[in-house]
Amino acid sequence: MTMVGKMNNKTLARVITSGLMVMSVAGPAFALDYEAKPVAWVLMAPIRTAGALSGAAFTGLVSGPIDGGYHGALKGTKHVAGQFGDEKGDLQLATGAPVGGTGGAAVGGVVGGVRGAKKNWKVGWEHPFSRWSYITMEEK
Numbered sequence: 001m002t003m004v005g006k007m008n009n010k011t012l013a014r015v016i017t018s019g020l021m022v023m024s025v026a027g028p029a030f031a032l033d034y035e036a037k038p039v040a041w042v043l044m045a046p047i048r049t050a051g052a053l054s055g056a057a058f059t060g061l062v063s064g065p066i067d068g069g070y071h072g073a074l075k076g077t078k079h080v081a082g083q084f085g086d087e088k089g090d091l092q093l094a095t096g097a098p099v100g101g102t103g104g105a106a107v108g109g110v111v112g113g114v115r116g117a118k119k120n121w122k123v124g125w126e127h128p129f130s131r132w133s134y135i136t137m138e139e140k
Helices: 003-031 036-082 091-125
Strands: none
Touching: 036 091
């Protein structure tokens, strides 16, 4: 072989070796799941935290107690009216409303606030600042 032939073989060997080194270094980057990259999680964490915190605070202080208080008042009124004999009777409902409705609204408001804050912390983390992170209704 001539000198030129040996140079081409050396050059070819260098190119192949360089290519194998680049592939071995870049291989793990191609194996990463693009949805589970730690960098994306770290970048989204402040936005998700703000969305979860705002959804939980609003639901825990406003919409959860209103919704829970309303349903608790209805449930308490019907329970006391049922103890008087007929939970659908007008007189029994009117008599049960001051006691059962007030107690049910208070308990339901507290329970609704706590449940709403817990639920909408999770929803606000998964879907920051979406409408579902500010209401107590279930997503359909």
